[in-house]
Amino acid sequence: MTFSRSHAHSPYMEYAKLHSAAKYNLATSGVMSYPLAELPVRMEGLEINGPTVYGYAPLQERLAKLNGVREENVVAATGTSLANHLAMAALFDPGDEVLIEEPTYELLTSAAEFLGAKIRRFPRDFSHGFAIDPADVRKAVTPKTRLIVITNLHNPSSVLVSEQTLKDIGEIADSVGARVLVDEVYLESLWEKRPKPAIHLGEQFVVTSSLTKAYGLSGVRCGWILAEPKLAIRIWRLNDLFAATPAHPAELISVVALDNLDRVTKRARGILEANHQSMNSFLSSRTDLEMVRPGIGTTVFPKLLKRSVDAFDRFLRERYETGVVPGSFFEMPQHFRMGLGGDPAMTHEALARLSEALDKFS
Numbered sequence: 578m579t580f581s582r583s584h585a586h587s588p589y590m591e592y593a594k595l596h597s598a599a600k601y602n603l604a605t606s607g608v609m610s611y612p613l614a615e616l617p618v619r620m621e622g623l624e625i626n627g628p629t630v631y632g633y634a635p636l637q638e639r640l641a642k643l644n645g646v647r648e649e650n651v652v653a654a655t656g657t658s659l660a661n662h663l664a665m666a667a668l669f670d671p672g673d674e675v676l677i678e679e680p681t682y683e684l685l686t687s688a689a690e691f692l693g694a695k696i697r698r699f700p701r702d703f704s705h706g707f708a709i710d711p712a713d714v715r716k717a718v719t720p721k722t723r724l725i726v727i728t729n730l731h732n733p734s735s736v737l738v739s740e741q742t743l744k745d746i747g748e749i750a751d752s753v754g755a756r757v758l759v760d761e762v763y764l765e766s767l768w769e770k771r772p773k774p775a776i777h778l779g780e781q782f783v784v785t786s787s788l789t790k791a792y793g794l795s796g797v798r799c800g801w802i803l804a805e806p807k808l809a810i811r812i813w814r815l816n817d818l819f820a821a822t823p824a825h826p827a828e829l830i831s832v833v834a835l836d837n838l839d840r841v842t843k844r845a846r847g848i849l850e851a852n853h854q855s856m857n858s859f860l861s862s863r864t865d866l867e868m869v870r871p872g873i874g875t876t877v878f879p880k881l882l883k884r885s886v887d888a889f890d891r892f893l894r895e896r897y898e899t900g901v902v903p904g905s906f907f908e909m910p911q912h913f914r915m916g917l918g919g920d921p922a923m924t925h926e927a928l929a930r931l932s933e934a935l936d937k938f939s
Contacts, residue, residue: 585691589683589906599900601927606732606876606902607790608766608845608918615840618833627825631813636828639835640801644774644784652802652812653828655820657762660785660800662688663819667812668756668783669694669723676717676725676755678709680908682732685760689726697722703880703909706869707736711745722755729775730763733907733914735874737764740772747779758783765791766849766875768842780805788834790875792841793918798824799831849875851921859928865939875918878904886913889938896937897930 671693787800868879904912
C-alpha cells in the first residue's frame with residue numbers, strides 16, 4: 578500500500594486519546610500528573626511572552642546540567658514526540674533508508690514514514706528478552722542506511738540497552754556514515770541510576786527525552802534533543818517551521834520543576850515502587866501470561882498465552898472498567914502493555930480486576 582502523507586495519522590495516539598480511558602486505568606505509560614500546587618510556582622512569577630531566541634537561557638542551562646552536556650548540545654522541544662520528529666527531519670531526506678527496532682513505539686515508525694523514509698527493521702525478540710543483538714543490526718544495515726532508531730528503555734517492554742550494545746551500534750552506524758537516534762524518555766525513570774545519555778558515547782548519537790514519563794510533568798511539554806553543536810543548530814532552524822516560538826509560561830514552569838526535581842523524583846519513586854510490588858504479586862499468580870520482567874521502568878508487556886488480546890481488551894473494559902493497551906499498537910498482537918505510573922490504590926484494584934477478568938475470560 579502506498580503511504581499517503583495527506584492522510585497520515587497515529588493509530589496509537591488516536592486510540593490513546595479517544596478509547597483508552599477507563600475507571601481503572603493501566604493504559605497510561607507515564608507517572609501520574611504532578612500537582613502544580615506542589616511546585617513553588619506563583620502566577621506573579623509567570624509571564625506570557627519571553628525572549629524569542631533559540632533556547633530560553635535558564636532552561637538551556639538546566640537541561641545541559643541534567644544531561645551532563647554543554648548548552649550548545651541542547652535543543653529544547655515540545656515533548657519527546659516533537660523532539661523525535663525534529664531529529665528525524667534533520668537526519669535524513671525523503672527516500673533515505675532508516676533502520677528501526679521491532680517491536681517499537683508506533684509514532685517512531687509513523688513519523689519516519691511521514692518524513693519519507695524507506696524503513697528497514699531489526700528484531701528485538703521476545704524469546705531473547707527484547708534485548709538488541711548487534712549482529713542483527715549489522716545484518717540489517719546497508720550502505721544506504723542514514724539513521725538507526727532505538728528506544729532505551731525499550732517501549733513497550735522497559736528493557737534496558739547496555740552501554741556495550743550502544744557502543745556496538747554506534748560503530749555499525751559509523752561504518753556506513755549513519756547516525757543513531759536513541760529515544761531515552763523512559764530512561765529518566767532510573768533517576769540517579771540513569772546511565773549517561775548516549776550522546777556521551779560519540780557524536781554519531783542523537784538523544785531525545787523529556788520530563789513527561791518519569792516525573793508526571795507531561796503538561797509542561799519539556800522535551801529536548803541532544804546533538805553535536807552543528808547538528809543542534811540545524812535542528813533549531815528546522816524547528817522554526819514547526820514550533821517557532823515556545824510557550825513561555827511552560828518554559829518558566831519547566832525551570833522551576835528542574836530546580837525542584839528532587840521532590841518530584843521522590844513522589845514518582847514512591848509510586849513506581851508500590852506499583853512494581855503490586856505488579857510482581859499479580860504476575861506471580863498468573864500462569865496464563867508470559868513476560869520479560871526487567872524490574873524497572875513505567876511499563877510491562879506481557880503475552881497472553883491463549884485467545885485474542887483484542888477480544889480480552891473489550892471484555893476487560895466492558896465487564897471490569899479496566900484498561901490496558903493492546904499489543905497490536907506495538908506490532909505484537911498477542912501482548913498487551915500495562916502502565917505502572919498510576920495511583921497505587923487504583924493500580925492495586927485494577928490488577929485485582931485484571932486477574933478476575935483473566936480467570937473469567939479463559
